[in-house]
Amino acid sequence: MSLFTENMRLLTAVVIEKKSDEVVKALLSIGALDFVQITNLPPDQLAKLSKKRPNSDRLAIEDTRRRIDNLLRQSGSTLPNSSLLKVEDMVSLDIKGYRNILDEFSSSISEIKEQQKTLNQRYEILSEIKRYLETDKTDFVEIRVGNTKTDIEKIKKRLSDFGSLIVKTDQYIATLSLKRDTANISQVLNMVGWIESEDSLIQKEGTKLVRQELNTQIDNINKEKEDLEFTIREKIQEKEPLLINIWCNLRLHELSDQIRSYFKYTKNTTLFSGWVPKKFSDQVASAIYQATDGECIIDQSDPSSNEIKDIPVEVTTPKFFKPFEKMVTNYGIPEYGTINPTWFVTVAYLSMFMLMFADLGQGFVLLLIGLLTHHSYKKHPMKKDSIINRNVSVLLIYLGVASMIGGVIFGSTFGFSLIPPLWFNYHSVVLGTAQLGTPVQNVYDILGITIIYGIVIIFVGLLINWVNLIIKKDYIEMLFARTGLAGAMMYSVGIYIGYSYIMSGYKTFPTDNWILILLIIGALCLLIKEPLEYLKHKRSGKKVESVGAMVSNTLMMWPIELLETFTGYMSNTLSFMRVAGLGIAHVSLMGAFETLAEGPGMTSVFGILILIFGNVLVIALEGLSSGIQSLRLNYYEFFTKFFNGKGIAYSPVSLRSSER
Amino acid sequence: MKSSVNTYGFINAKLRAKIGDIRNPQLQEDLLKAGSLVEAIGILKEHGYESAAQVYDKTGDLQLVELSLLNDEITDLMRVSKFLDGEPKNLLKILLTRIEVENVKNAIRLWYSSAIHHRPISYRSAYLVKYKIVNDINYTSIINAVTFDNIIEAVGSSWYENVLRQFSLEEIESNGLFELESALDKKVIDLLYQASNALKKxxxxxxxxxxxxxxxxxxxxxxxxxxxxxxxxxxxxxxxxxxxxxxxxxxxxxxxxxxxxxxxxxxxxxxxxxxxxxxxxxxxxxxxxxxxxxxxxxxxRYLFTKKGKLFENCLGGKPFTIATPLAYFYLREQQYSVICGILGGKYYGVDSKEIEGLIL
Missing domain, CATH: 1.20.1690 (V-type ATP synthase subunit C fold)
Known part of the structure; x- marks a missing residue:
C-alpha cells in the first residue's frame, strides 16, 4: 500500500479505425483506463472529429440483461455478475433473438403459473370448507349422502363450478359443499335423480368418508403445488447456462459501448484519451500496440500542476484495510498526490475502539460474530445484507481483535479482572480500588490519558496536512492557516496553558510573557493569510476580487477564524474525553451487573443469567456506541485537520464496473 | 396538551424518509419494462416486496398477490396511525376505514352474486381481507349470509349497521348494490369531514x-x-x-x-x-x-394528477402538521394501485406504453 495516492498518467492514443474493435476488447480486458472526453483541442481540429453512433441501443441491452436477472430471481438462482465476464467470449449481439428467447421462456413459465393458479383456486375452496369444519362453522357447510344412477363423472363435471367434493362407494355417493351454493347444487342433484339416503349409519359413514377425502385432496393439491413450483425452478435452472451466456454477452457489449462513447473518429483513425495509474500505463500501451499490430500512436504524459484538480484519484490499499478505506471514501476522496489517510484511520479507529471497549471475552464474541457473518456471506453471495452487513461483518473481526488486545492491556474478561493487566486494571481504577503505586490511580488519570491521546491524534492530522500542503506547494496555507503552523503554534500554547493550570491544582493560569507574544503572532498570521493569498492569485494571473472586497472579507473572517481556532481546538481536544467516558461507562455497567448477580437471594443460576444478559447488552449497546463514537472522532476531530475530500474517484471502464 | 412538534416530530421525520422511497420512480419504471408478469414479480422481489412475490411463487394467482400488497399497505398504515393519538389518529383511522369499506363492498358483492344471482363465488372469498381493519366485521358471515339480516348482524354494532338498515333485501334484489355502495361511500365522507373538522386549527x-x-x-x-x-x-x-x-x-x-x-x-x-x-x-x-x-x-387521470399535486404541495408547508401523514396515506394508496395496475397489465399482455397511460 502506497502512503500516497497512486501516480497517474494521461494516455492518449490514435489507432487505425478498422482495428478499433480489438482495441476496445484490449482496453476492457485490462480495465485500467478512466476515459476523458477529448475536448481540449482547438475548435477547428475538434470540428474535424466525429462521434459514431453506438452499434447497439444501450438501453435495450440493459433492459434485456435485467429481464434475465428477473427471470433468474424466480428460481432463487445466483444472479450472474462481473466475475463471469471474459472478453474472449464476446460474440455479436442479437437483441431481437435474445428477446424472443426470453419471451418464449417467459410464456412457458406463465403457462405453468396458470396451472398453479387453477390448482390454488381449488385449494382455496377446499381449505375454506375445511376451515369451517374445523372451527365448528358447520352451518356454512353441507354434506349430502345418497345415490343416483347417473354417471359420477357427469355429476362431478356439473358440480365443478361450486367447488364441491364428491365420493362414491358401492353403497352411496357423498357430496361436500358450501351451504351458500345449496340452491344450485340441489338443482343439479335433482336433475340427476338424486335419492337422499335415510339410513343414519350410511349418513354417518358418508360424512366421515367425505371429510377424509377433503383432507386427502388438500394434501394432494399441496403436493401438486410443490411439484409445480419445483418444475418452474427446474425449468429456469435448465435454461440458466443459456441465460447466463446471454447476460454475459450483453454486459460485454454494454461495456464496449461505454468505451466507444469516449472515442472520436476521423475518416480512418480513432482517438481516445484517459487516465491510467502509472504502474499500468505501459501495460495499457502495449495492449493497444498489440491490438492494432503497431498501427497506432500512443502518447503518455505525467500530469501538469494545473491539471491536478481533474486527475482521478486511485487509492490502493491491501484487502486487510478495505473496511477502513470504505470509511475514508464515505467521507470523501483524497486530493490527487496527497497522503492516503487509510493507514492512519486504521490505527486511530482501532485504538479508539480498543480504549472504549477493552475486554478479552466480549472482544472474542465480536470476533466470533464477525467471522460467522463473514463466512455466511461468503457461502451465500446472494444473501441480502442484514443489520450486520458485509462491511460491518469484516469490521467486527478487526474490532473484536482490538477489543481483545485492550482486554489484555487492561485485564478485563467479560467484565471480570481474571487476567493480570499489562498496563493498569481499568476496573479497579473506575471502582476506586486501584492499588497504590500503580501508574493510573483514578478516573481523572484516565481522562488525562485520553486527552493526551487526542492531542497526539490532532497533531498527526496537522502533520499530514502539512505534508499534503508541501506536496501541493501551498506554503501560505501551511504557514498561516488555522490548520497550518500558525494554528498549531496557538494550539501548542493552549496545551501549555491547560497543562500549567492543571499542575497548579486548577488554581492559576501561567503568566509567562511569551504566551501572549506567540498568541499575537499566531493571530496576525491568520490575519495576513487572506491578503497573501490575494497577492499570490493576482501574480499568477487568476481572477481576483477587488482590494476593497478582499480587505472587508479579511476583516470579517479574521475574528471568526480566531474564534474557531480557540474554540475549535479546545472542543476537538476535549472531545476525546468521550474515549474515557465510554471506557468508564463500560466498566461501570459491567460492575452494576456484577453487583446485581451477586445480590442477596440470587441463586447461582440466576446470577449467571444476569451476567450473560449484562454481557449481551453491553456488547450490543456499548459495542455499537464505541464504533459510532470512534467514527465520529475520526471524521470530526481527525479528518477536519487535513482532509477536504475534493478528489475525484478513479473509475476505469472495466469488467468489474458497476452493473447498475 | 401535546405541542405540534411533540405530536408530529418523530412520525413526520420517519414518514418523510419513507415518502422519499415511495416517490422514487424506479420501481414503476422497472415494472413497466418487464417482459411479462413473471419478470415483473422478479422486480417486486428486488424492490423489497418479497412477501407479495412469494405469494405468486406459491400460488401463481395475481389476485392473491394484490391481496398481499393490500395487507402490507394496511399493516403499514395501521403502524403509522399508532404513532399518533387523539383527533389526528381518529382521522387516519377514518382513512383506513376507506380501505375497509372497499373490502366490505367486495364481501357484499360476493354475497349478492351467490345469494341473489345464484352464481358460485367458489374461491373468490380468498381475495378478501378477513381480519379487523377498523371495525369488527365478520366477513365470513357476510359471504355465507342467507338473508340480508345476516349481513346486518355480521357488521356488528358498527356504523355500517345504520347504513345497511336503510335498505331491504327486496330493494337490493330489484335495484342492485349501487345505492347501498353509494350510501357507504357517503357515510365515509361524512366521517372524514367530522374527523377533519375536529382537528386543531x-x-x-x-x-x-x-x-x-x-x-x-x-x-x-x-x-x-x-x-x-x-x-x-x-x-x-x-x-x-x-x-x-x-x-x-x-x-x-x-x-x-x-x-x-x-x-x-x-x-x-x-x-x-x-x-x-x-x-x-x-x-x-x-x-x-x-x-x-x-x-x-x-x-x-387529469383530476388524479391534480390531487397528487395538491398532496405534494402540502409536503412543502409547515413541517409539524397532519399534512405529512395524509400525504403518506395518499402516496401509499397510489403506489398500491399503480403496482396492481401494472401487474394486471402485464398479466393480460398489455403494451407498456398503454399500461402507462392507463394507470392513474
Missing amino acids: DDKNIAIKLFKMEVDLKNIIMLVRYGWFHQLESERLSSILYPYSRVYKDDITKVYINSNPKNRSVESLLKEKYQDLSNLVNDSFTDNKLKMINQVRALE
Whole structure:
C-alpha cells in the first residue's frame, strides 16, 4: 500500500479505425483506463472529429440483461455478475433473438403459473370448507349422502363450478359443499335423480368418508403445488447456462459501448484519451500496440500542476484495510498526490475502539460474530445484507481483535479482572480500588490519558496536512492557516496553558510573557493569510476580487477564524474525553451487573443469567456506541485537520464496473 | 396538551424518509419494462416486496398477490396511525376505514352474486381481507349470509349497521348494490369531514382543504361518469353526490343534474370554474361510447394528477402538521394501485406504453 495516492498518467492514443474493435476488447480486458472526453483541442481540429453512433441501443441491452436477472430471481438462482465476464467470449449481439428467447421462456413459465393458479383456486375452496369444519362453522357447510344412477363423472363435471367434493362407494355417493351454493347444487342433484339416503349409519359413514377425502385432496393439491413450483425452478435452472451466456454477452457489449462513447473518429483513425495509474500505463500501451499490430500512436504524459484538480484519484490499499478505506471514501476522496489517510484511520479507529471497549471475552464474541457473518456471506453471495452487513461483518473481526488486545492491556474478561493487566486494571481504577503505586490511580488519570491521546491524534492530522500542503506547494496555507503552523503554534500554547493550570491544582493560569507574544503572532498570521493569498492569485494571473472586497472579507473572517481556532481546538481536544467516558461507562455497567448477580437471594443460576444478559447488552449497546463514537472522532476531530475530500474517484471502464 | 412538534416530530421525520422511497420512480419504471408478469414479480422481489412475490411463487394467482400488497399497505398504515393519538389518529383511522369499506363492498358483492344471482363465488372469498381493519366485521358471515339480516348482524354494532338498515333485501334484489355502495361511500365522507373538522386549527385547515378538493374531484367524476356516460336520471344522480363541496352547491351543477340525461353538457358544467377540464371533453362525442370512455378516463387521470399535486404541495408547508401523514396515506394508496395496475397489465399482455397511460 502506497502512503500516497497512486501516480497517474494521461494516455492518449490514435489507432487505425478498422482495428478499433480489438482495441476496445484490449482496453476492457485490462480495465485500467478512466476515459476523458477529448475536448481540449482547438475548435477547428475538434470540428474535424466525429462521434459514431453506438452499434447497439444501450438501453435495450440493459433492459434485456435485467429481464434475465428477473427471470433468474424466480428460481432463487445466483444472479450472474462481473466475475463471469471474459472478453474472449464476446460474440455479436442479437437483441431481437435474445428477446424472443426470453419471451418464449417467459410464456412457458406463465403457462405453468396458470396451472398453479387453477390448482390454488381449488385449494382455496377446499381449505375454506375445511376451515369451517374445523372451527365448528358447520352451518356454512353441507354434506349430502345418497345415490343416483347417473354417471359420477357427469355429476362431478356439473358440480365443478361450486367447488364441491364428491365420493362414491358401492353403497352411496357423498357430496361436500358450501351451504351458500345449496340452491344450485340441489338443482343439479335433482336433475340427476338424486335419492337422499335415510339410513343414519350410511349418513354417518358418508360424512366421515367425505371429510377424509377433503383432507386427502388438500394434501394432494399441496403436493401438486410443490411439484409445480419445483418444475418452474427446474425449468429456469435448465435454461440458466443459456441465460447466463446471454447476460454475459450483453454486459460485454454494454461495456464496449461505454468505451466507444469516449472515442472520436476521423475518416480512418480513432482517438481516445484517459487516465491510467502509472504502474499500468505501459501495460495499457502495449495492449493497444498489440491490438492494432503497431498501427497506432500512443502518447503518455505525467500530469501538469494545473491539471491536478481533474486527475482521478486511485487509492490502493491491501484487502486487510478495505473496511477502513470504505470509511475514508464515505467521507470523501483524497486530493490527487496527497497522503492516503487509510493507514492512519486504521490505527486511530482501532485504538479508539480498543480504549472504549477493552475486554478479552466480549472482544472474542465480536470476533466470533464477525467471522460467522463473514463466512455466511461468503457461502451465500446472494444473501441480502442484514443489520450486520458485509462491511460491518469484516469490521467486527478487526474490532473484536482490538477489543481483545485492550482486554489484555487492561485485564478485563467479560467484565471480570481474571487476567493480570499489562498496563493498569481499568476496573479497579473506575471502582476506586486501584492499588497504590500503580501508574493510573483514578478516573481523572484516565481522562488525562485520553486527552493526551487526542492531542497526539490532532497533531498527526496537522502533520499530514502539512505534508499534503508541501506536496501541493501551498506554503501560505501551511504557514498561516488555522490548520497550518500558525494554528498549531496557538494550539501548542493552549496545551501549555491547560497543562500549567492543571499542575497548579486548577488554581492559576501561567503568566509567562511569551504566551501572549506567540498568541499575537499566531493571530496576525491568520490575519495576513487572506491578503497573501490575494497577492499570490493576482501574480499568477487568476481572477481576483477587488482590494476593497478582499480587505472587508479579511476583516470579517479574521475574528471568526480566531474564534474557531480557540474554540475549535479546545472542543476537538476535549472531545476525546468521550474515549474515557465510554471506557468508564463500560466498566461501570459491567460492575452494576456484577453487583446485581451477586445480590442477596440470587441463586447461582440466576446470577449467571444476569451476567450473560449484562454481557449481551453491553456488547450490543456499548459495542455499537464505541464504533459510532470512534467514527465520529475520526471524521470530526481527525479528518477536519487535513482532509477536504475534493478528489475525484478513479473509475476505469472495466469488467468489474458497476452493473447498475 | 401535546405541542405540534411533540405530536408530529418523530412520525413526520420517519414518514418523510419513507415518502422519499415511495416517490422514487424506479420501481414503476422497472415494472413497466418487464417482459411479462413473471419478470415483473422478479422486480417486486428486488424492490423489497418479497412477501407479495412469494405469494405468486406459491400460488401463481395475481389476485392473491394484490391481496398481499393490500395487507402490507394496511399493516403499514395501521403502524403509522399508532404513532399518533387523539383527533389526528381518529382521522387516519377514518382513512383506513376507506380501505375497509372497499373490502366490505367486495364481501357484499360476493354475497349478492351467490345469494341473489345464484352464481358460485367458489374461491373468490380468498381475495378478501378477513381480519379487523377498523371495525369488527365478520366477513365470513357476510359471504355465507342467507338473508340480508345476516349481513346486518355480521357488521356488528358498527356504523355500517345504520347504513345497511336503510335498505331491504327486496330493494337490493330489484335495484342492485349501487345505492347501498353509494350510501357507504357517503357515510365515509361524512366521517372524514367530522374527523377533519375536529382537528386543531393548522391541521384542520390542511385536512379540510384536502377533503374539499377530494370531494370536488369525486363529484366531478361521478357527474361525468354517471350523469354523462351512464345517463343516470336526475334524482339518482343527485342522491349519489357528496355534500360539502363547491361542485355540489353550484347552481350550474343543479342545472346539469336536472337537464335531460341525454342532453347533459359536460362542457358547460366545467366551463366556468374548471376551464382546464372542459378542454378535455367534447359533448359532440355522445354518440360514440368508446370516445366517451376515453374522455372520461382522460378527465379522471387529469383530476388524479391534480390531487397528487395538491398532496405534494402540502409536503412543502409547515413541517409539524397532519399534512405529512395524509400525504403518506395518499402516496401509499397510489403506489398500491399503480403496482396492481401494472401487474394486471402485464398479466393480460398489455403494451407498456398503454399500461402507462392507463394507470392513474
